[in-house]
Amino acid sequence: MPSWSTPLSVLERMDLKSALVTLLGVSIVMHLLNLFNMLRAKAYFPRMFPPFQPFGLPGVLLPTNSWFIGYQWHWVRRFQTYTRNDTVEIVPLILGGSNLWTSNVDVARQVAVGSHRSSWFKPREGSLALSYWGSNIIAADGQLWRKHRRIVGPAFSTDLYKLVWKQSQDNYNDMMQAEGWTGLESVDIPVIQNITIKFALLIICNCGFGLPSTWAAPTTDDGGMSMQTALQIVSVHHLSMIFLPKWFFYFPTKTFKQIRTARNLLVNFMQTQAAERKVDVTSGKPLQSDLFTKLVAANQEEEGKYTLSDDELIGNIFAFMFAGHETTAHTLAAALGLIALHQSTQDEVVQQIIDVIGCDRDPEYEDYNKLDKVLAIFYEAVRLYPAGHIMMREAAEDTILQVPNPIGQGGFTAVPIKKGTKLNVDMIGMQYNPRHFEDPAEFRPSRWYGLPTDSEAFTAFSVGTRACIGRRFATIEATCFLAMLLRDWRVKPLLSEGETTSEWRKRVLDGHIALTLAAHDIPLTLERRR
Numbered sequence: 001m002p003s004w005s006t007p008l009s010v011l012e013r014m015d016l017k018s019a020l021v022t023l024l025g026v027s028i029v030m031h032l033l034n035l036f037n038m039l040r041a042k043a044y045f046p047r048m049f050p051p052f053q054p055f056g057l058p059g060v061l062l063p064t065n066s067w068f069i070g071y072q073w074h075w076v077r078r079f080q081t082y083t084r085n086d087t088v089e090i091v092p093l094i095l096g097g098s099n100l101w102t103s104n105v106d107v108a109r110q111v112a113v114g115s116h117r118s119s120w121f122k123p124r125e126g127s128l129a130l131s132y133w134g135s136n137i138i139a140a141d142g143q144l145w146r147k148h149r150r151i152v153g154p155a156f157s158t159d160l161y162k163l164v165w166k167q168s169q170d171n172y173n174d175m176m177q178a179e180g181w182t183g184l185e186s187v188d189i190p191v192i193q194n195i196t197i198k199f200a201l202l203i204i205c206n207c208g209f210g211l212p213s214t215w216a217a218p219t220t221d222d223g224g225m226s227m228q229t230a231l232q233i234v235s236v237h238h239l240s241m242i243f244l245p246k247w248f249f250y251f252p253t254k255t256f257k258q259i260r261t262a263r264n265l266l267v268n269f270m271q272t273q274a275a276e277r278k279v280d281v282t283s284g285k286p287l288q289s290d291l292f293t294k295l296v297a298a299n300q301e302e303e304g305k306y307t308l309s310d311d312e313l314i315g316n317i318f319a320f321m322f323a324g325h326e327t328t329a330h331t332l333a334a335a336l337g338l339i340a341l342h343q344s345t346q347d348e349v350v351q352q353i354i355d356v357i358g359c360d361r362d363p364e365y366e367d368y369n370k371l372d373k374v375l376a377i378f379y380e381a382v383r384l385y386p387a388g389h390i391m392m393r394e395a396a397e398d399t400i401l402q403v404p405n406p407i408g409q410g411g412f413t414a415v416p417i418k419k420g421t422k423l424n425v426d427m428i429g430m431q432y433n434p435r436h437f438e439d440p441a442e443f444r445p446s447r448w449y450g451l452p453t454d455s456e457a458f459t460a461f462s463v464g465t466r467a468c469i470g471r472r473f474a475t476i477e478a479t480c481f482l483a484m485l486l487r488d489w490r491v492k493p494l495l496s497e498g499e500t501t502s503e504w505r506k507r508v509l510d511g512h513i514a515l516t517l518a519a520h521d522i523p524l525t526l527e528r529r530r
């Protein structure tokens, strides 16, 4: 009788070196076969052949250039990628599978909406950075996502938005006092992000989590590092946190020590706050309606359809803490940088602020809908620097995409899509697509004047049922902050010695991608208005 060896027993008999060489050989052959099949399949879109995919380890380590596309490629090549077609296919030659990238809103609407009838879902690798802390609403899909959304949805109410407005007003006034700017005629701010990040973090801590903190006394831990610093460190180093094993961070270098401290601080903070809120929730007192209480209450529920596990509770706290401040903060910074370069637009917007609220009172929540030019500055900054720069999706079944033909040809092509196809909605490409925006590289807030505040014509918060749940939260916070700041101060670029405005623009207003897309550090001068 012949004895058959299983692949495992064959591997067991080999020494380690031969086993590794065999495995490598098998993976190379399989990759070549895959590549061959991909190339034989009909190409509906222009193809690009980089060595690796942009979001693998090589993509993280190497910069984007003419032959290599790293993880920032969609920002770096935003003006080149989609010149022939709004959708392209990336076929990596050495490592990784092929995937589609689209800059087209109609395609985005078909794949990103997240309805239960959709043939597309959000793959796990699309949200690895956030899942690191626990399962959460941003990373989840299908039934699980519906559960998360159902639990947190009711927190996003008019009461919350009124609170966000009031808190933004108080924060601004506190900031002026605590920074000592009240009596000054002019203030130089070397990095405006230090202000906007602190501002946005205070808002999400106070309004989303009911953690009272002020400009002078923000939420900090006892160990010296502030929450703001910890969140910034985690944001910058999130890719190494995902790709490197945990033990790696015990190497005695300054950076690894900082990452460890930041990580421990955040975990500690989330666990302590959750434990304290659990005591409130189980005490029998009437529950508050804030987001954090809703999450903790769902965690304390008896096992059921709308219960959150401990892992989901911590995952959501991080997701909201992070998505709830970093996106808004970087966009506010970009908005101020852009408005500093466009003085006549600034004057036009300030005129609206004065027409609506005058000079003797703070803006009120009821003014929000009347300050459409202020909101338009924020919208235009989100469009030019879409913080949520990519939305990854995967086909759950064989399906058809209706893809608009290139500009000038008209009509749609029905493109057959195989189950497992990966499609990335390139939010940067979409916001810079000349099909959707005239002169897309230009800062032109007037595109949005008069637009209803929840209109889906503005797409940088995504569209459909899976669109950003924090959109109104962010726009209310931003409108109040910008209205107060611009009424009091003229915003100007803070130039280095001998620097021209256009040199400043080039140095400062390029973008980079950490967890979100952001402009580089922006130096500004505030000059008191008379």
Ligand code: HEM
Pocket (backbone or CB within 6 Å): 112, 137, 138, 149, 208, 319, 320, 323, 324, 325, 327, 328, 331, 382, 386, 387, 388, 390, 391, 392, 460, 461, 462, 465, 466, 467, 468, 469, 470, 471, 473, 474
């Ligand atoms: C300028 C500010 C913001 C931008 C540009 C932005 C952008 C986005 C985008 C594009 C998505 C869709 C992601 C995807 O489907 O893959 C999203 C989802 C989400 N955002 Fe935002 N966001 C902002 C502010 C906020 C704020 C302030 C919060 C919380 C208070 C927040 C919480 C969320 C959550 C929880 C989701 C997931 C929603 C779901 O899947 O049901 N975002 N955001």
